[in-house]
Amino acid sequence: MGFEQRQDFARQVADLNKYGQALNQCETVDEVVSLTLEAITILFELTDVTVIEVRGCGDADSDLRVAGSTNPDISAGSPPSDVARRAYETGDTVVLSGDEAGIETDSDTTATLAVPEGIVDETICVIVVRSSTVEEFGDGFVRPMEILATHAATAISNIRSRERLERARRDLETRKEMIELYDRLLRHDIGNDLQVIVGFADAVADSVEDDRAAEYVGKIQRAAANSADLVDRAGDLVSTLEAQREPEARKLRPLLERAVADATDQHRSLSVEFDGGDFDHRVYAGDLIDSVFGNVLSNAAVHNDRDVSVRLSAVESTADDVTVGVADDGAGIPPDIRDDIFEMGVKGADSQGTGFGLGFVRALGESYGGAVAVGESDAGGAEFQITLERA
Numbered sequence: 001m002g003f004e005q006r007q008d009f010a011r012q013v014a015d016l017n018k019y020g021q022a023l024n025q026c027e028t029v030d031e032v033v034s035l036t037l038e039a040i041t042i043l044f045e046l047t048d049v050t051v052i053e054v055r056g057c058g059d060a061d062s063d064l065r066v067a068g069s070t071n072p073d074i075s076a077g078s079p080p081s082d083v084a085r086r087a088y089e090t091g092d093t094v095v096l097s098g099d100e101a102g103i104e105t106d107s108d109t110t111a112t113l114a115v116p117e118g119i120v121d122e123t124i125c126v127i128v129v130r131s132s133t134v135e136e137f138g139d140g141f142v143r144p145m146e147i148l149a150t151h152a153a154t155a156i157s158n159i160r161s162r163e164r165l166e167r168a169r170r171d172l173e174t175r176k177e178m179i180e181l182y183d184r185l186l187r188h189d190i191g192n193d194l195q196v197i198v199g200f201a202d203a204v205a206d207s208v209e210d211d212r213a214a215e216y217v218g219k220i221q222r223a224a225a226n227s228a229d230l231v232d233r234a235g236d237l238v239s240t241l242e243a244q245r246e247p248e249a250r251k252l253r254p255l256l257e258r259a260v261a262d263a264t265d266q267h268r269s270l271s272v273e274f275d276g277g278d279f280d281h282r283v284y285a286g287d288l289i290d291s292v293f294g295n296v297l298s299n300a301a302v303h304n305d306r307d308v309s310v311r312l313s314a315v316e317s318t319a320d321d322v323t324v325g326v327a328d329d330g331a332g333i334p335p336d337i338r339d340d341i342f343e344m345g346v347k348g349a350d351s352q353g354t355g356f357g358l359g360f361v362r363a364l365g366e367s368y369g370g371a372v373a374v375g376e377s378d379a380g381g382a383e384f385q386i387t388l389e390r391a
Helices: 009-024 029-043 082-090 139-207 211-242 252-266 289-302 357-367
Strands: 048-055 063-069 094-097 111-119 122-131 248-251 270-273 282-285 308-317 321-328 371-376 382-389
Touching: 009 029, 009 139, 029 048, 029 063, 029 122, 029 139, 048 082, 063 082, 082 094, 082 111, 082 122, 111 139, 122 139, 139 211, 139 357, 139 382, 248 252, 252 270, 252 282, 252 289, 252 321, 270 289, 282 382, 289 308, 289 321, 289 357, 289 382, 357 371, 357 382
Parallel strands: 270 308
Antiparallel strands: 048 063, 048 122, 094 111, 111 122, 248 282, 308 321, 321 382, 371 382
């Protein structure tokens, strides 16, 4: 007897929760799909079941592909049916009966149900069931199916988040290996050469009597000293990144509140518009996440010659990510250097800094599985967008 005929609602909920717990224990999307197909086949006594996963940005560019099906004519990886796409695009459960229910005009299908489910406003999966014995899928089918679809969507979302985080960690390990290589090159090879240059320049300076020659020697000394300072700064950055612990779940709102308080205390010319209620999220981040936001906020004050206002906004929140916008009304960043501004040592023509600050920001953001980008704010200044993975 299927759900529609069962009188014991508590038993229905218990069965659904049991499968929900099992789905949350799955380690791969394939396991989630297989268990979902099993649950629908057993609990609903339906044999034509298809699970479609949504991959992508949650918009028109998203890719909908069949993740698994009990229908032998539908293979994994194939595009979804029209009813599945309709459910995805509308975000509503679709119930069809009669002639509309079949894939083809001569089909013996009498009822079709497509249930889209996701996290927040982002659809993660669509479950499509068809029957040739049920005349129409009523609430006795629809509500339990929506509950099960929610369990499946949550499980898939969690697995994809873990996969993205793992890829970010592997990428970070590769980056750290490259940084360590550069660090050894800078500190040992280039650093030693700079010491030699400084030593000879100092020796020459003691014996030069010509004013022009002395001026040139002084320039050599200053250039070598600045280069040695950059080598030390790069080494300190490497040491900082290497000392980081693994990202962990943290509350975003207090992180931003501390960063705003610190930045406005340090820079009297800086004012920040910030509604903490927009950031009641948990994200994956490490111990230095304060430095990411603090560095961007301080940049707005340091690189503008007048008072500057900054507005923090929740640019975008999806099932997987939270993006914080940091927009100022300052001079902005020239378009021709925006693509390069996060490279270590790159800075604007008028900047008096080292060019390592924003490189540090991106390196940290990516080490947490996130991203950092920059564009133009509505006020004509700079707008940084810092994306972190939702925990």
